Amino acid sequence: MNNGVSDLKINETINELAATLNSSSKTIAAKGIKHAGSLWRKEDGSEDEFKLFCIKYFVSDSSEKAEVFNKACKNFESLFGHFSQLSLELRENIDLDRGPLHYIDEMFGSYSVGAHFSDDFFSNKIAFIIALNFPYYSLTEKNELGKNWSAKDWAYARLGDFFINRIPAELQQKATAVSSKAGLYVSEYNIYMGKITTDNDKQLFPIDMVLLSHWNLRDELKSNYGNKEDGIEKQKTIYEIMKRIIAQEIPQKVINCGEYFWNPFSNKTFKDGREVSLTAEADTRYQHILNNFHAMKAIDSYTPEMNTYIMRTFAGEMEIPQIEVENIFDEYLRAPLLKKLAELIKQRLGRDLLAYDIWYDGFKARSSISEEKLNAITQKLYPNTAAYEKDMAKTLEKLGFAQENAQNISSFIAVDAARGSGHAWGAQMRTAKAHLRTRIGAAGMSYKGYNIATHEFGHNVEQTISLHQTPYYTLNGVPNTAFTEALAFLFQKRDLEILGINNSDKQVDNFKILDICWHTFEMMGVSMVDMGIWKWMYENPQATPTQLKTQTINIAKNIWNKYFSAIYGSKDEPILAIYSHMINSPLYLSNYSFGSLIEFQLGQYLKGKDFGKEVERIWSLGRLTPRHWMQKAVGQDLLSKPLLEAAEEALKNI
Ligand SMILES: [Zn+2]
Numbered sequence: 001m002n003n004g005v006s007d008l009k010i011n012e013t014i015n016e017l018a019a020t021l022n023s024s025s026k027t028i029a030a031k032g033i034k035h036a037g038s039l040w041r042k043e044d045g046s047e048d049e050f051k052l053f054c055i056k057y058f059v060s061d062s063s064e065k066a067e068v069f070n071k072a073c074k075n076f077e078s079l080f081g082h083f084s085q086l087s088l089e090l091r092e093n094i095d096l097d098r099g100p101l102h103y104i105d106e107m108f109g110s111y112s113v114g115a116h117f118s119d120d121f122f123s124n125k126i127a128f129i130i131a132l133n134f135p136y137y138s139l140t141e142k143n144e145l146g147k148n149w150s151a152k153d154w155a156y157a158r159l160g161d162f163f164i165n166r167i168p169a170e171l172q173q174k175a176t177a178v179s180s181k182a183g184l185y186v187s188e189y190n191i192y193m194g195k196i197t198t199d200n201d202k203q204l205f206p207i208d209m210v211l212l213s214h215w216n217l218r219d220e221l222k223s224n225y226g227n228k229e230d231g232i233e234k235q236k237t238i239y240e241i242m243k244r245i246i247a248q249e250i251p252q253k254v255i256n257c258g259e260y261f262w263n264p265f266s267n268k269t270f271k272d273g274r275e276v277s278l279t280a281e282a283d284t285r286y287q288h289i290l291n292n293f294h295a296m297k298a299i300d301s302y303t304p305e306m307n308t309y310i311m312r313t314f315a316g317e318m319e320i321p322q323i324e325v326e327n328i329f330d331e332y333l334r335a336p337l338l339k340k341l342a343e344l345i346k347q348r349l350g351r352d353l354l355a356y357d358i359w360y361d362g363f364k365a366r367s368s369i370s371e372e373k374l375n376a377i378t379q380k381l382y383p384n385t386a387a388y389e390k391d392m393a394k395t396l397e398k399l400g401f402a403q404e405n406a407q408n409i410s411s412f413i414a415v416d417a418a419r420g421s422g423h424a425w426g427a428q429m430r431t432a433k434a435h436l437r438t439r440i441g442a443a444g445m446s447y448k449g450y451n452i453a454t455h456e457f458g459h460n461v462e463q464t465i466s467l468h469q470t471p472y473y474t475l476n477g478v479p480n481t482a483f484t485e486a487l488a489f490l491f492q493k494r495d496l497e498i499l500g501i502n503n504s505d506k507q508v509d510n511f512k513i514l515d516i517c518w519h520t521f522e523m524m525g526v527s528m529v530d531m532g533i534w535k536w537m538y539e540n541p542q543a544t545p546t547q548l549k550t551q552t553i554n555i556a557k558n559i560w561n562k563y564f565s566a567i568y569g570s571k572d573e574p575i576l577a578i579y580s581h582m583i584n585s586p587l588y589l590s591n592y593s594f595g596s597l598i599e600f601q602l603g604q605y606l607k608g609k610d611f612g613k614e615v616e617r618i619w620s621l622g623r624l625t626p627r628h629w630m631q632k633a634v635g636q637d638l639l640s641k642p643l644l645e646a647a648e649e650a651l652k653n654i
Contacts, residue, residue, distance in 0.1 A: 004037075004040040004041045004042050004044065004047075004050070005037035005038075005040045005047055005050050009037075009048075009050065009051060010034055010037045012051065013033050013037075013050070013051045013054050013055070014029065014030045014033050014034075016051070016055065017029050017033070017054060017055055017058055018030070020060070025060045028133075028135060029054075029058055029060075029132075031135035031136075032054075032058065032131060032134075032135040033054050033058075033132065034135075035131050035132075035135050035136050035160075035164075036050075036128050036131040036132045037050065038304060039122070039163065041166070044122070044125075044128070053125070053128065053132075057128075057132060059133050065133060068129075068133065069134070069155070069156065069159065072130065072159060073155075073159075073472060073473040073474060074473075076162070076473065076474070077429045078429060079114075079117070080428040081428040081429020081430075081431070081432055082429070083114040083117075083428070084426075084427065084428040084432070085428075085429075085432050086113045087113050088425060090109055090111055090113070091108075091109040093109070094106065094109040094419070095416075095418060095419060095420075095423075095437060096416055096417060096418060096419055096437070097417040097418060097419050097439070098419070118166070119169070121163065127162075127163040130159060130160070130162055130163055131160070134157070134159040134160040135160050136160045136164050137160060138305060138315075139315045139316075139319055139321065139625065142157060142319075142628075143625055143627050143628070146624065146625060146628050147628075151471045151472065151475065151622070152471075152472065154472075154475055154622070154624060155471070155472035155473075155474045156474075158472075158474040158475055158623060159474045162474075164305065165302055165303045166302065167299050167302045167303070168302065171295075171298050171299050171302070172299075174295050174298065175295040175296065175298075175299065178291045178294075178295040179292065179295070179584070181288070181291070182288040182289075182291065182292060183584040185285075185288050185584075186213075186580045186583050186584045187212070188256050189212065189213045189245075189255060189256065189580070190210050190211065190212050190213070190256045191210070191211050191212075191213060191217065191241060191254070191255070192209075192210055192254070192257065193206070193210065193220070194206060194207035194208060194209055194258065195254070195258050195260060195262060196237060196261075196263075196264065197261055197262070197263045198233055198236075198237050198263070198265070199233075199236075199263075199265045201263065202233075204230055204233060204234050204237065205234070210258075213242075213245055213578075213580060214242065214245075214578045214579060215580065217238050217241065217242060218359055220234070220238060221234075221235050221239070222359050222361040223361070225349075225360065225361045225362050226362075235354075235356055236354075237264065237265075238356070239354075239355065239575070240264035240265050241264045242356075242578045243574060243575075245578065246552075246553060246556070246574050246575075246577045246578055247549070247553065247574070248280060248281050248282070248284075248285060248286070248549055249267055249280050249281075250264075251267070251278035251279065251280060252278065252279055252281045253269075253278050254269065254278070255281060259271065260278065282545075283545035283548075283549050284545075285549075285583060286545040286546070286548040286549045286552065287545040289533065289537075289548060289552075289582060290543065290545055290548055292586050293586075296309035296312075296586075297309070297538075297541065308538055309534065309586070310322050310531070310534050310535065310538065310587070313587040314587075317480060318480045318481075318590075318594075318626070319479060319480060319626055320594075320626050320627075320638070322531065325527075325531070325594075326528070328597070328638070328639075328640055329524040329527060329528060329590070329593065329640075331640055332521075332593075332597075332640040332644065333521065333524055333525065333562075333563040334563070335640075335644050337517070337644050337647055337648055337651070338517075338567060339566075339567050340651060341514060341517060341518060341521075341647065341651065342567045344514075344651065345357065345360050345362070345518070348362055349362070352569055353567070353569065353570075354568075354570075355560075356575060357568070358522040358525070358564075358575065358576075359522065360518060363511040363512070364511060364515075365508045365510075365511045367505055367508050368505050369496075369501065371447055371448075374447035374450075375446050377447070377499060377501075378444065378445045378446060378449070378450040378499070379443050379444030379445060379446065380444065381444075381445070381499075382440065382444055382445035382450065383444040383445075384417075384440060384444075385417050385438065386415070388436075388438065388440075388445065389413075389415035389436075392410040392413060392415075392457065393407045393409075395457070395498050396409060396410060396461070396612065398497070398498050398500075399491075399494060399497075399612055400613065401612030401615075401616070402612065402613075405616060406612075409461060409464050409465065409468075412427070412433050412464045412468065413433060413434045413436055413457075413464060414433045414434070414436070415435075415436045415437075415438065416435055416437050417437075417439065417440060418437035418438055418439050419439075420439070421439060421452065422436075422438045422439055422453065422456050423456060424436055424437070424456040424457075424459030424460045424463065424488075425437065426459070426463030426464075426467070427463065427464075428467075430467060430468055434460045434463045434464050435460075436453065436457055436460050437456070438452070438453040438456065450495065451492060451495050452492075454491050454495040454498065455488045455489065455491060455492040456488070457491055458487045458488035458490060458491030458492060459484065459487070459488045461487065461615070461619075462478065462486075462487040462488070462619050465615070465616055465620055466478055466620065466622060466623075469616065470621070471622070472622075476623065477622065477623040478619070478623060478629070479626040480591075480626060481591050482591045482592075482594035482595045483598055483629070485595040485598075485599065486595065486598045486599045486602050487602075489595075489599045490599065490602065490606070490615075493603075506653065507654065509650075510653050510654045511650075511654065513646050513647055513649075513650040514650050514654075516596055516600075516643070516647075517643060517644070517647035517650075519596075520596050520597075520643065523589065523592045523593045524590075524593045525559055525560075525576050526576045526579045526581075526582075526589055527589040527590040527592075527593060528559045528563075528576075529559050529576045529579075530579070530581070530582050530586070530587055531587065531590070532555040532558075532559065533551070533552055533582065534586065534587060536548075536551050536555065552577050553574050553577060555577075556573075556574045556575070557572045557573065557574055559576055560572065560573045560574075560575070560576060564576075596643060597638065597639070597640055597643055598630075598638065600642040600643040601630070601634060601636070601639060601642040601643075602618070602633065603642070603646075604642040604645070604646065605633070605634040605635075618632075618633040621633060626638055
């Protein structure tokens with residue numbers, strides 16, 4: 001057993017310490033001793049040493065406790081802040097537009113600065129002092145007790161989250177190795193489209209076209225909605241390929257290899273005009289999912305508070321219990337509006353829906369202002385990164401931020417020329433700056449670049465407010481990953497408004513909303529499959545890859561039949577099982593849907609309000625749980641209704 005301290009010794013410690021304490025300290029001491037005891041290992045000392053440690057280091061005096069807390073905040077800010085700063089500097093050549101890369105850049109850039117932090121802090125015993133005095137509260141406790149917590153209570157509880165488990169390094173390494181192997185499998189899963197033949201043996205795709213599963217396959221399918229000539233034939237062919245991948249009937253030698261012609265309808269392969277028989281892929285797809293499962297399951301007993309990967313992902317990282325996620329998705333997936341939206345799509349396509357229309361891409365309206373005209377405006381305004389940086393405070397003022405606050409926030413954001421498409425790097429200490437990375441061409445910033453930069457700027461503003469304006473360092477941030485996207489999208493949506501262009505194109509917005517609504521329908525469907533697979537693996541830990549394959553297809557078909565088939569008019573479609581995320585980022589998919597829900601709920605709340613003032617109020621709440629954050633931000637729980645209502649409205653208006 002990984003718990004080094006017996007229940008007997010824990011109770012003895014609690015009783016001995018309790019005799020000297022008042023009743024509220026007693027409760028905290030009992031909680032802290034239990035938690036610290038669960039983290040204690042033989043190498044930390046004997047059970048008697050554990051008892052002496054607790055008696056010596058439990059702080060019962062509230063002002064001394066505040067002093068310990070403040071010192072911890074100051075030092076953790078310094079540690080995490082400098083870790084982040086070091087990574088930023090080590091990655092400079094990788095992230096910034098600095099000419100050719102040398103292999104040594106990659107090697108420095110992948111160095112993990114804080115990798116030994118946790119081990120070091122258990123061995124110097126600071127982790128135990130934190131665990132003992134700032135005990136860990138489960139999500140249920142945070143959601144329940146948090147109603148009456150002050151900002152300081154929340155900040156103490158968040159400090160208690162710093163050391164909640166102690167996973168042996170070899171298990172962590174195993175999980176990382178398994179995950180990077182799965183990532184590699186996904187990144188090398190290319191289909192040579194020039195070698196694909198259709199039902200009647202035609203070659204429709206360009207000879208040099210190579211598409212990665214499933215993203216590129218999906219994007220090629222999407223891009224054919226406008227192709228009146230052979231678009232539908234191409235789309236049907238791509239869906240056949242996907243079905244062969246899901247069922248693992250795809251010949252091994254057509255993956256990442258252009259040696260053979262392949263007809264995915266008949267599943268026959270050819271070379272030099274002759275049919276060749278090839279063996280199918282050996283359920284490798286499902287082997288990788290199982291490898292992930294076994295690596296995560298090995299960690300379970302070291303996280304007694306959250307002893308499944310499902311709990312660690314949802315109740316742990318996301319801080320929304322899995323069952324709640326499922327309920328929110330279920331409610332959305334049953335919304336009558338989706339049927340109305342499907343009717344509109346049928347009308348626009350002039351045919352009944354096919355399963356792959358989960359990726360319908362036709363909700364686009366042409367803007368009344370041409371892209372060339374917009375390019376001319378942004379290129380002139382922003383010839384380089386310095387021009388964008390100089391303009392940030394004014395941009396915030398245009399969005400309704402008070403002048404002084406706009407200047408203050410902007411002074412903590414630096415703009416750099418990025419090597420890639422751009423990103424937002426948040427600071428982890430108040431003396432460092434956040435970095436907005438954007439790509440600006442020789443002619444200046446294109447409108448597309450500006451649109452993305454506005455999104456990243458939203459991230460930087462969210463990072464800066466939630467670091468500088470939250471009352472305590474341990475509260476900095478937002479509830480989870482999905483929440484970080486909300487402000488970025490709210491900024492991006494206002495990009496024309498910032499340029500002073502009065503966008504009377506309501507139609508563009510209406511179609512955008514319908515697009516998000518339809519896309520969320522699909523994303524919630526695939527998230528349901530992802531969750532279903534993990535629940536089944538926990539019920540069947542001995543499953544073979546072939547059994548997992550059969551079950552995954554069953555789960556995908558069941559979700560289809562439950563939510564999609566009445567709208568699509570077809571049964572037993574396996575399409576929801578094609579997502580590559582299920583292999584390389586297990587259980588991540590639901591973040592996307594949450595991002596959309598949060599964006600619309602905040603958007604609806606902010607309508608007609610003072611944008612700048614409200615943004616500062618909401619994003620300075622800090623890292624409460626999603627439930628308490630939403631309650632304090634908009635006075636409601638997280639709901640799917642605002643997105644559905646916006647779509648209902650948009651549907652009326654087009
Ligand atoms: Zn983003």
